[in-house]
Amino acid sequence: MLRYALLRILGAIPTLLLVIAIAFLMVRAAPGGPFDSERQLPPDIEANIERAYHLDEALPQQFLRYINGVIRGDLGPSYRYRDFSVSEIIAGAIPVTMKIGLLAILLSMIVGISAGLAAGMRKNTFLDRLITGVAMIGISVPVFVFAPLMVLVFAVTLNWLPASYSGSSGADRLLLPVIALALPQIAYIARLTRASLIDVMNSDYVRTARAQGLKTASIIRYHALKPTMLPLVSYLGPAFAAVLTGSVVVEHVFGIPGVGRFLVTSATNRDYTLVLGITIFYAAMVIVLNLVVDLFYAFLDPRIRRQ
Amino acid sequence: MNIFRHIKAGRARGILRLLLLSLLVLGACGDSGPKPEALSVLNRGTGDEPESLDMHKASSTGAGDVQRDIGEGLLGFTPDGELRAAAAESWDILDEGREYVFRLRPEARWSNGEPVTAEDFVYSFRRLVDPATAALYVKSVDSIENASEIMAGELLPESLGVSAVSTHEFRVRLKHSVPYFLSLLTHPSTFPVHRGSVEQHGDAHARAGNHVSNGAYKLVDWQLGSHIELVRNDQYWNNAKTAINRVIHYVSPEAMSELNRFRAGELHVTHTIPPESFRQMQEERPDEVRVSPSLAVYYYGFNMTKPEFAENPKLREALSMAIDRETIANDVIGRGEKPAYGWVPDGTANYVPRRFSYADMPKQERHKKAQQAFRQAGYGDQNPLTIELRYNTSNIHQRIAASVQAMWKDVLGVETVLIKEEFQVMLANIRQQDETQVFRLNWSGDYNDAHTFLSILESDNPSNLTGYQSEEFDSLMSRAAMQTDPIHRNAFLAEAESVLLGDHPVIPLYFYVNKSMVSKQVRGWGDNVLNYHYSQHLSLTTEE
Numbered sequence: 001m002l003r004y005a006l007l008r009i010l011g012a013i014p015t016l017l018l019v020i021a022i023a024f025l026m027v028r029a030a031p032g033g034p035f036d037s038e039r040q041l042p043p044d045i046e047a048n049i050e051r052a053y054h055l056d057e058a059l060p061q062q063f064l065r066y067i068n069g070v071i072r073g074d075l076g077p078s079y080r081y082r083d084f085s086v087s088e089i090i091a092g093a094i095p096v097t098m099k100i101g102l103l104a105i106l107l108s109m110i111v112g113i114s115a116g117l118a119a120g121m122r123k124n125t126f127l128d129r130l131i132t133g134v135a136m137i138g139i140s141v142p143v144f145v146f147a148p149l150m151v152l153v154f155a156v157t158l159n160w161l162p163a164s165y166s167g168s169s170g171a172d173r174l175l176l177p178v179i180a181l182a183l184p185q186i187a188y189i190a191r192l193t194r195a196s197l198i199d200v201m202n203s204d205y206v207r208t209a210r211a212q213g214l215k216t217a218s219i220i221r222y223h224a225l226k227p228t229m230l231p232l233v234s235y236l237g238p239a240f241a242a243v244l245t246g247s248v249v250v251e252h253v254f255g256i257p258g259v260g261r262f263l264v265t266s267a268t269n270r271d272y273t274l275v276l277g278i279t280i281f282y283a284a285m286v287i288v289l290n291l292v293v294d295l296f297y298a299f300l301d302p303r304i305r306r307q
Numbered sequence: 308m309n310i311f312r313h314i315k316a317g318r319a320r321g322i323l324r325l326l327l328l329s330l331l332v333l334g335a336c337g338d339s340g341p342k343p344e345a346l347s348v349l350n351r352g353t354g355d356e357p358e359s360l361d362m363h364k365a366s367s368t369g370a371g372d373v374q375r376d377i378g379e380g381l382l383g384f385t386p387d388g389e390l391r392a393a394a395a396e397s398w399d400i401l402d403e404g405r406e407y408v409f410r411l412r413p414e415a416r417w418s419n420g421e422p423v424t425a426e427d428f429v430y431s432f433r434r435l436v437d438p439a440t441a442a443l444y445v446k447s448v449d450s451i452e453n454a455s456e457i458m459a460g461e462l463l464p465e466s467l468g469v470s471a472v473s474t475h476e477f478r479v480r481l482k483h484s485v486p487y488f489l490s491l492l493t494h495p496s497t498f499p500v501h502r503g504s505v506e507q508h509g510d511a512h513a514r515a516g517n518h519v520s521n522g523a524y525k526l527v528d529w530q531l532g533s534h535i536e537l538v539r540n541d542q543y544w545n546n547a548k549t550a551i552n553r554v555i556h557y558v559s560p561e562a563m564s565e566l567n568r569f570r571a572g573e574l575h576v577t578h579t580i581p582p583e584s585f586r587q588m589q590e591e592r593p594d595e596v597r598v599s600p601s602l603a604v605y606y607y608g609f610n611m612t613k614p615e616f617a618e619n620p621k622l623r624e625a626l627s628m629a630i631d632r633e634t635i636a637n638d639v640i641g642r643g644e645k646p647a648y649g650w651v652p653d654g655t656a657n658y659v660p661r662r663f664s665y666a667d668m669p670k671q672e673r674h675k676k677a678q679q680a681f682r683q684a685g686y687g688d689q690n691p692l693t694i695e696l697r698y699n700t701s702n703i704h705q706r707i708a709a710s711v712q713a714m715w716k717d718v719l720g721v722e723t724v725l726i727k728e729e730f731q732v733m734l735a736n737i738r739q740q741d742e743t744q745v746f747r748l749n750w751s752g753d754y755n756d757a758h759t760f761l762s763i764l765e766s767d768n769p770s771n772l773t774g775y776q777s778e779e780f781d782s783l784m785s786r787a788a789m790q791t792d793p794i795h796r797n798a799f800l801a802e803a804e805s806v807l808l809g810d811h812p813v814i815p816l817y818f819y820v821n822k823s824m825v826s827k828q829v830r831g832w833g834d835n836v837l838n839y840h841y842s843q844h845l846s847l848t849t850e851e
Binding site: 037039159 | 359458460511513532533534558560572573731734736770772
């Protein structure tokens with residue numbers, strides 16, 4: 001297993017390099033530059049700035065300079081936030097994004113699995129229809145609608161919770177962002193769990209268990225629960241990725257100083273180094289998460305381990 | 308090994324409890340948000356994140372708001388927008404406006420207790436023009452002797468026309484007289500930076516912990532994407548007059564989220580008011596909506612390198628005349644914006660703006676004239692016109708463009724193709740002058756003088772994105788620049804504006820307004836065209 005994990009990590013390096021190269025080319029191919037605005041700079045000033053940031057060099061040279069820095073752990077200076085380096089910006093933002101992301105995943109697992117099991121166990125009852133219906137709404141209503149709506153109700157009208165992350169220093173500032181981020185995942189996980197449970201309950205070995213006279217509760221607890229969780233585990237990777245990208249909107253709405261908001265602003269600002277830094281971060285996250293999920297999957301399912 | 312085997316009813320409850328507990332623990336740990344204090348803390352929305360707090364590296368208005376709190380230039384503004392003495396207590400203007408001598412306040416101190424001297428200003432002005440600094444905003448000093456040559460790398464920064472006459476006397480020599488030079492010195496790019504901390508910390512000198520301030524506040528925390536926290540600078544020469552102990556500038560790029568924060572009581576002042584909520588705020592909280600004229604114009608520019616526009620002034624005139632600016636200002640946006648029938652906004656200091664000849668014409672008559680001009684331009688039923696209008700992605704630009712599209716169709720029968728692009732893409736397309744026909748942009752004044760608006764349409768100005776070239780206009784502008792007498796100078800500027808309006812290289816649509824929600828608790832808020840609001844002039848009260 002350790003050897004497998006190491007091989008996977010080594011295999012990720014070329015993937016990461018390829019991602020960097022593609023991102024580098026794409027961000028440079030986008031029209032405009034980090035210092036462009038309707039206030040066109042006088043040519044001398046523009047030349048000074050380009051020189052200061054090595055933008056006057058040929059593109060391959062800039063790429064090599066960048067890769068050289070990345071290998072040494074230096075992601076370069078931010079072109080937009082000129083008092084900070086990219087590494088500092090990302091390092092400062094990761095804990096916030098991670099905290100909110102993990103809480104959201106946790107919440108969506110607890111609520112999603114419970115709701116899904118409840119619905120699956122009482123298939124085609126009122127409860128089942130209610131949960132499936134609510135889940136459908138959760139999947140269909142986008143975060144950018146739901147998040148401001150929650151702010152309007154709970155912060156502006158009822159004044160129960162802060163309207164923004166920086167509006168309070170307590171844990172209450174996490175509640176709305178975490179719920180906003182978790183909602184679509186709760187809905188998805190609930191549906192997934194329900195479908196999976198129903199599927200498992202229709203399988204041969206459950207029928208055998210039933211024939212042996214076991215009660216439904218015992219069947220679920222001892223025979224059906226674990227296989228029901230399998231598709232869920234493989235969904236965890238994409239769920240993490242969805243939460244991370246979903247944080248783009250949530251971070252904007254609640255003013256959270258996380259990585260997500262830089263994902264969009266760095267691109268619109270043409271902050272080349274920050275775009276690349278964040279791309280590397282997200283790519284690394286997805287690679288690591290997929291690896292973790294695969295390992296966990298192998299741990300749960302002996303058939304995969306044997307392969 | 309098998310975790311699910313262990314999930315029995317009792318254990319499941321235990322695990323659930325553990326999960327909930329970890330939710331709470333995770334939620335509570337690592338909090339570093341600003342701590343609330345009652346009346347001595349001012350919470351301001353500051354719009355986009357400042358790109359830097361280094362006086363020489365920032366150029367945005369968001370950065371300026373913070374920099375005016377943590378630094379002080381030779382001059383400043385009163386809450387009502389009048390020039391006032393700041394780091395300099397007095398000054399003389401010599402040699403017909405080519406030389407300025409500023410007397411600094413002997414009692415002025417940096418936040419570390421060191422005196423603020425003329426040498427600090429000499430060092431800072433030189434650093435601003437030094438190519439190695441790579442400053443973005445140098446308009447404030449480019450009229451100083453040798454500044455352009457230094458920025459071009461032809462001369463050393465030491466040759467800049469600034470000197471310390473004595474410890475507290477700072478002299479500046481200009482290439483030529485600039486009537487608005489004093490107002491340029493309110494711009495943060497001319498504020499002094501503390502030499503010791505720049506030399507010690509380099510690029511990071513403007514970060515919390517490193518920054519040394521000569522302003523009313525000093526920087527104590529900067530959390531990117533969240534807030535910038537300042538506390539009273541006890542060493543500031545006018546500290547006794549500062550009322551608020553702590554100022555927190557919250558980064559608020561989303562106008563709607565910012566407004567929600569204000570409504571939830573988290574902000575005292577907002578950076579802006581989103582158009583979709585403006586009327587609601589006027590009804591619900593009329594005393595807290597602050598709207599005042601701004602030095603900024605919203606315009607459509609023609610690509611004057613295209614023969615169909617360059618060689619057809621009647622077409623440009625017809626397209627301009629056909630637009631009902633009142634409808635756009637009052638109905639499409641409706642936050643108090645003023646319809647623009649000229650280029651230089653009302654409220655510009657010492658200047659009477661010029662207006663289009665059709666500014667006061669009744670609508671029907673104006674439309675008739677527009678149709679007439681359109682026919683004279685060679686277009687009509689037999690020769691219909693289709694044009695492309697470019698704007699950057701935004702709800703408000705979209706709505707304005709759609710209205711103009713309808714007006715051009717109704718009055719002139721012109722088909723308009725709307726092209727929506729991301730801002731940088733649009734800018735690149737405008738600069739290429741290849742595909743672009745008509746484009747949307749805006750210009751906000753850097754200083755309170757008609758020159759900041761008119762100069763961007765001079766042939767050689769890099770910000771002239773229309774490609775407009777008029778010898779007559781250029782010559783009037785250079786004659787204005789040579790005048791030392793303000794009345795003569797303004798006459799030339801006004802004449803230049805008349806030429807510009809007659810030529811129609813741009814269609815000004817409306818003049819912006821500054822719009823902010825300002826809590827009833829805030830005292831000392833004044834309206835001014837540049838939208839400068841120094842925290843040191845504000846105070847808070849519990850009275851409603």
